[in-house]
Amino acid sequence: MSQEPDHGRTVAAHGSRIDAYVDRYAARATGMVASEVRALFAVASRPEVVSLAGGMPYVTALPLDVVGELVSDLVARRGPVALQYGSGQGDPHLREQICDVMRLEGIEGNADDVVVTVGSQQALDLITRIFIDPGDVILAEGPSYVGALGTFAAYQAKVVHIAMDDEGIIPESLAQTVYALQTAGSRIKFLYTIPTFQNPAGVTLNAERRGQVLEICQRAGVLIVEDNPYGLLGFDGDPMRALRADNPDGVVYLGSFSKTLAPGFRVGWALAPHAVRDKLVLAMESAVLSHSTFTQLAVGEYLATQPWREQIKTFRELYRERRDTMLSSLEALMPAGCTWTRPRGGFFVWATLPEGLDSKVLLPRAVAERVAFVPGTGFYADGSGARFMRLSYCYPEPERIREGVRRLAGVVEQELQL
Ligand code: PMP
DSSP states (O other), X not given: OOOSOOTTTTTSOTTOSOOTTTTTSOGGGGGOOXXXXXXXXXXXXXXXXXXXXXXXXXGGGSOHHHHHXXXXXXXXXXXXXXXXXXXXXXXXXXXXXXXXXXXXXXXXXXXXXXXXXEHHHHHHHHHHHHHOOTTOEEEEEESOOHHHHHHHHHTTOEEEEEEEETTEEOHHHHHHHHHHHHHTTOOEEEEEEOOSSOTTTOOOOOHHHHHHHHHHHHXXXXXXXXXXXXXXXXXXXXXXXXXXXXXXXXXXXXXXSTTTTOGGGOEEEEEOOHHHHHHHHHHHHHHHSSOXXXXXXXXXXXXXXXXXXXXXXXXXXXXXXXXXXXXHHHHHHSOTTOEEOOOSBSSEEEEEOOTTOOHHHHHHHHHHTTEEOEEGGXXXXXXXXXXXXXXXXXXXXXXXXXXXXXXXXXXXXXXXXO
């Protein structure tokens, strides 16, 4: 038998869970850990479980036959271009069309400042890559989007949460935190915010606070990264004015077609000040050379030939009905002591359990009762948030939402009696 050291490789027999390369990963990979609830979600994807957990858009509401025709027509007419490499910045015509979409939120962007990305998730990755050294500070709402927190952890950022309430970030809390950090010599690289129909809290930064947040950040020299995938999915009134609309030099805006069209195209974008745009394009090229020309052109054809504003209206109406069902079911069924937000758009309700309950402890019991949600702790970089849970209403049909809330209420009731 060989006496060569094998660094543990032989114990990592096929199928073993022991990682033979554990001593070789880069330090940043230590921040890449699967969430503790991942295994439970595998169970939660069974059809008998009502999942209020995932944030999947209801793509079945799209005219799939039309999309199919559009795609095959694209290959027939423009195949050699659609199937070729493209530019690192993205298709120029699509970038013009993206500017038309952003105009609905008051943004007068220039196509030259848009970078098309693989969903806004990749834009988040690129932004973090170009700005963050290990230990740098990022400010983010508490709670914040789990996918962004994962990216920030992967680049070893230090995330400092800013308190929020039903009207979004609390400006005083932002000002105090910025002051305290800067006085202590910390370099704040940016504020990451989802001002409209926030994931996971479902709340929206009101108009007055938008001005205050912009002013605080401008005064302190803090860049804002405005992540806005849900902005056009409001249930009443016109879209909110984006932060970017009022400070083009101080805000990087991230948008996406994942919720207004379909996430399968993986088309999102960043609109950035020129210098940041240049860095983003270089980072994009080093990551993937270029986005898929095929899906960019497909989205471009869709926007050029289909009534996309009407489709967004269809989505809005569908999600409004589901939001209404979720809120009325929570009202009717949840035990006293539970509270929740009342979103005016987007996909999510953020619920608070009575004192003493822990949503992570509750989850396995809920899954056993055939309902799933996401526990609050995943939405905080510091692991707090045990009393919260995210309930999404975007995917299940209304009667399933009602049934899911009924099961959840039963589990909470039981837990209160223990
Ligand atoms: N930001 C937020 C707030 C999100 O909720 C999501 C999707 N869940 C994303 C970014 C990423 O979306 P995509 O990459 O599909 O554009």
